[in-house]
Every structure is written in structure tokens, then in C-alpha cells.
Amino acid sequence: MRVALAEDGALFREGLLMLLEAAGHEVVGSTADGDALVELLDTERADVAILDIRMPPGPDGGLVTAERLRALHADMGLLFLSHYAESHYLMRILQIGTESIGYRLKEKVGSVDVLSDTLARIEAGEIVIEPVLAKRLVEHPRGEKKGAVESLSPRELDVLRLMAEGRSNNGIAAQLFVTPKAVEKHIASIFGKLQLPEDATEHHRRVLAVLTYLRAQRDED
Amino acid sequence: MYTPAQWPDDTGAAAPKRAAGNGAPSQPVDLGAAGTRQVVRDHWLRRLRLQRRLHDGASLQISALVPRLGVVRKRLSDDEEGVRLSIDDLQDQLHTVLQELREVSREIYPPLLDQAGLGPALCEFADRVAVPVYVVAPAERFGPEVEGAVYFAVTQCLSLLEAGGSPVEVVLRHDGEGLVVSLDGVPGRHAVQVLSQVQGLGGQVSVAEAPGSGRITVRIPCE
Numbered sequence: 001m002r003v004a005l006a007e008d009g010a011l012f013r014e015g016l017l018m019l020l021e022a023a024g025h026e027v028v029g030s031t032a033d034g035d036a037l038v039e040l041l042d043t044e045r046a047d048v049a050i051l052d053i054r055m056p057p058g059p060d061g062g063l064v065t066a067e068r069l070r071a072l073h074a075d076m077g078l079l080f081l082s083h084y085a086e087s088h089y090l091m092r093i094l095q096i097g098t099e100s101i102g103y104r105l106k107e108k109v110g111s112v113d114v115l116s117d118t119l120a121r122i123e124a125g126e127i128v129i130e131p132v133l134a135k136r137l138v139e140h141p142r143g144e145k146k147g148a149v150e151s152l153s154p155r156e157l158d159v160l161r162l163m164a165e166g167r168s169n170n171g172i173a174a175q176l177f178v179t180p181k182a183v184e185k186h187i188a189s190i191f192g193k194l195q196l197p198e199d200a201t202e203h204h205r206r207v208l209a210v211l212t213y214l215r216a217q218r219d220e221d
Numbered sequence: 222m223y224t225p226a227q228w229p230d231d232t233g234a235a236a237p238k239r240a241a242g243n244g245a246p247s248q249p250v251d252l253g254a255a256g257t258r259q260v261v262r263d264h265w266l267r268r269l270r271l272q273r274r275l276h277d278g279a280s281l282q283i284s285a286l287v288p289r290l291g292v293v294r295k296r297l298s299d300d301e302e303g304v305r306l307s308i309d310d311l312q313d314q315l316h317t318v319l320q321e322l323r324e325v326s327r328e329i330y331p332p333l334l335d336q337a338g339l340g341p342a343l344c345e346f347a348d349r350v351a352v353p354v355y356v357v358a359p360a361e362r363f364g365p366e367v368e369g370a371v372y373f374a375v376t377q378c379l380s381l382l383e384a385g386g387s388p389v390e391v392v393l394r395h396d397g398e399g400l401v402v403s404l405d406g407v408p409g410r411h412a413v414q415v416l417s418q419v420q421g422l423g424g425q426v427s428v429a430e431a432p433g434s435g436r437i438t439v440r441i442p443c444e
Contacts, residue, residue: 011285019288022295059336083280084323086333087348088341107319110287110312112295136348 001119004046005030006037006065007081008055012106016050016081023112025119033057034065041073047123048077048100053089063089066096077122081106085133094127102128102166126166127210134164151193159186164210254423258366261421265330265369272330280322287315330365334372338362339393346376351384358393363400366422367443371402374418374439378404378411387434399442409435 003025007013013030020027028044031037033056037049049069053062066078077100080093085105093103102122108130109115121128152160155176162172169187173180190209252260294308326332334342340358347354362368375391382389390405404415409428415437416426424441 009281009285012281012288015285015288015292018292019295022292054336083276083284083319084332086341086345088333088337088345105316105319106284107287107312107316110291111309112291115288115291 001025001047001116001123002028002045003048003050003119004028004037004041004044005050006032006034006055006062007050007052008032009052019110019112019115023116025116034061034068037065038068038072041069041076046076048079048119050079050081053080053082053084060089060092063092063096066093070097075100077101077119079104079118079122079128081109085130087133087137090129090133090137098127099125102126103133104128104130105132121166128166129164131165135161137164148194152190156186156190156193159183160190160209163187163206257421258423261370262364262366264421265366268330268369269335269365272326272332272335275322275326275329276332280319280326283315283319283322287312290315330369331372334368335365339368339371342368342372343375343391346372346379350379350382352379352382352386353388354379354391355388356391356393358391359395361395363395363443367400367441370418370422370424371400371439371441374415375402375404377414377418378407378437381411381414382407399440402439402441404437404439406434407437409437412437415439 003020005013005016005020005027007016007030010032013032017027017030028046029037029040031040034051035057037051041049049066051062051066053060055061058064062080062082066080069076069078078097079102080089081104082089083106085103090103093101100122102118104118109118118128158176159172162175167175169180169183173183176183187206187209194209196209290308290312294305297304331342331345333345338358338360340356340360343354343356343358347356363371371393379389379391387406389407390403392403392405394401409430412426412428416424418424419426419439419441422441422443424439427438429436429438
């Protein structure tokens with residue numbers, strides 16, 4: 001995979017570069033700030049751009065840069081690596097896009113396998129969210145949809161939590177030790193309880209289900 | 222600023238009179254409201270600097286070790302499964318250390334409060350407490366000392382609430398003269414925790430008690 005990287009911490013940038021290369025990815029360039037990354041991707045093509053959130057330009061320059069990149073290169077995946085897993089940043093990331101986008105803690109993509117899996121899922125169009133953050137969001141629903149969320153069974157909540165991590169039906173089935181068929185049934189029930197539109201595509205409804213938790217919080221901003 | 226020679230005599234009544242030489246009576250020195258506010262401001266700025274230093278220094282250096290270990294792991298040959306497992310374990314331990322540092326950072330001065338202000342920081346805290354908390358806050362920024370004091374006043378208060386209790390509403394607004402924070406659904410007995418955080422900034426706390434509920438209101442002068 002072709003990857004570009006922007007990170008202002010030189011030590012972490014060097015370490016991640018080495019790991020990307022060890023994993024067999026082609027690093028088309030690495031920069032210490034967002035503006036330089038946008039400039040680089042003017043001439044180089046990348047499948048996924050990896051961005052730090054807290055880097056120039058500005059206090060959360062990674063987000064500003066990602067907005068520009070999404071507008072310029074709609075097909076390019078975006079992976080945010082941050083020192084913090086906060087729902088505040090997740091909301092802002094989901095406002096940039098709900099496809100081919102990811103948000104993970106820096107130290108949780110420290111192996112070739114996890115890093116490559118994260119990049120591959122993003123390239124395939126998925127949302128990848130740091131599991132600890134997805135879990136916290138599902139366990140603390142707030143706002144208008146809270147009642148609907150509370151009507152879910154514990155098992156349905158497990159399924160929704162794994163959906164929020166961006167897992168496929170088979171992935172969820174493997175995690176919960178049930179059949180993919182059972183997962184489908186749970187998901188249909190979740191869609192029903194959350195009153196999601198029936199005419200939307202499966203993928204779109206999955207994203208809506210996850211966003212249902214998050215929307216209330218975003219409305220409060 | 223006061224030089225040590227100007228500090229009030231705080232050694233108590235039994236201490237010998239130092240002013241005996243020139244015969245002038247000893248006068249107590251008062252920092253005044255502006256001086257006190259400056260002391261409080263310095264306190265919060267120091268906490269903010271410490272938190273940033275923890276992030277820019279130790280935390281980033283430790284994070285950078287994790288991908289490096291991943292590179293070492295990738296270079297191992299197939300028969301070195303034991304070493305691979307040791308590296309996985311080391312990476313897990315580094316994550317635990319970083320989580321601990323994040324907790325400490327949050328207690329010193331929450332990074333999100335520094336970066337995004339009271340609204341986002343209080344919402345994030347609300348995700349971690351056992352009682353449902355609704356936060357309404359303007360996007361406006363109030364400076365590190367007011368934001369720090371209000372954040373810790375509110376969160377210490379919320380931490381005292383028992384799990385499963387009724388919802389709490391935290392509303393912040395700027396009324397032209399200062400920041401007004403109301404905590405709806407919080408018993409008045411927790412007002413002491415709130416006052417201890419805000420009185421150095423000239424903050425005033427009032428309580429309205431209703432059966433089974435209550436409201437604490439805080440007003441802090443600011444521009």
C-alpha cells in the first residue's frame with residue numbers, strides 16, 4: 001500500500017516509518033506538519049494518509065489538514081494517530097467523513113499485523129475506531145436517542161459496540177462466539193429499535209447505527 | 222511583587238519584634254484581590270506547563286518505542302516465538318504506562334481542556350462518571366485559571382455523586398461580567414468543594430436546596 005505520513009514528533013515519526021517499511025508498505029513521503037503533507041500529496045498519490053491530530057498548522061492541525069485532503073482527494077483513506085482517544089476528536093473526525101477513516105492511539109498500532117490490518121480496513125472503506133473509545137461511547141449513550149439505546153439487550157449492545165469498532169458481521173460473530181446468522185438477526189433488531197431508514201444500504205445503516213450514539217453529543221456542541 | 226524583606230511577620234506573637242530597630246510599628250501586608258488572582262493564575266499556568274511537558278517529553282518518547290519494538294519483532298526468525306511473545310508483552314506494558322501518564326496529565330490539567338475548552342472537556346469527563354451528566358457550554362474560552370478552576374470544581378463535585386443517581390445538568394454561560402456555572406441536581410452540601418476551587422478567583426457560590434435535589438450556582442468574575 002502507498003502511505004503518506006505527517007507527524008511533528010520526530011522520534012515517533014521515525015519509528016512509524018521504520019514499521020511501515022518493515023510491513024512492506026511504500027512510504028511516498030513524510031512531513032512534520034499538515035501543510036507540507038498537502039503539498040506532497042499534490043504530486044504523489046497515496047492510498048492512505050496518516051496524520052497526527054496535534055501538529056501544525058494550529059493546535060489541531062491534523063483535523064484541518066484532513067478536511068483539505070478529503071476535499072482534494074476524496075478516495076484517499078485517512079488514519080488519525082493520536083496520543084489521546086477522546087470522543088471530542090472522534091466527533092470532529094466523523095464530521096470529516098464516515099468512510100475510509102480511522103482514529104487510533106499511537107501505541108496501539110505498534111505491530112506489523114495491527115498496522116497493516118488498520119490500513120487495509122480503511123482502504124476498504126471502513127471506519128476504524130480505537131476499541132477502548134468505541135466501548136466508552138456505547139456504554140455511555142446520551143441525549144435524544146438515549147431511550148432507544150437503552151431498549152437494546154446486553155447482547156445487542158455487544159454487537160453495536162463491535163460495529164462501532166468497524167467490524168464486519170463475520171468479525172463480530174468470531175468475537176462473540178456466535179454464528180454470522182445470529183449476528184445478522186441482532187443487527188436487524190438494532191436497526192429496528194433505533195428506527196433507522198429501511199431503504200438505506202446495509203453499510204449506510206451500520207454507520208447510522210454507530211452515529212446514533214454520537215449524534216446527541218454532537219448536537220450539544 | 223514583594224521581596225522577602227517585605228513579607229509580613231508570620232512567626233507569631235512569641236517572636237521577637239524585628240522592627241524594634243527603627244521603632245516603626247509592623248504592618249500586615251495584603252496581596253489584595255488582584256494580587257491573589259495573579260497567584261492563582263501562576264498556579265494554573267504551572268500546572269498547564271507541567272502537563273504539556275509530560276506530553277511533549279516522556280509520553281512521546283515512550284510512544285516512539287512501541288513501533289520500534291514492532292520493527293524488532295518483525296525481524297525475528299520463525300523459531301523465536303518466545304521472544305515475539307515477550308515483545309507483545311513489553312508493548313502492552315508500555316501502553317499501560319502511557320495510560321497511567323494520561324491519567325496523571327488529566328489530574329494535573331486535562332489536555333482537552335487546554336486544547337478545546339470547558340465544553341468538550343466536561344463532556345469527556347461526563348463519559349466517565351456513573352451519573353448521567355448533560356453539559357451545555359459556549360465555545361468561548363476563559364483563560365487557563367478560570368477554566369482550570371471551573372473544571373476541577375465541577376468534576377470534583379460530580380465525582381461525589383453516587384452511582385445510579387438522577388441526572389445532573391451543568392450549564393455554563395457568560396453574562397457580561399463573569400462566567401456563571403449552574404449545577405442542577407447536585408446537593409448543596411457539595412458546595413464546599415466548589416468554593417475551595419473558585420474563591421481564589423473571587424468566585425461566589427450559592428445554593429438552592431429542594432427535596433431530593435438541589436442546585437449549586439457559581440459566579441466567577443472575568444472579562
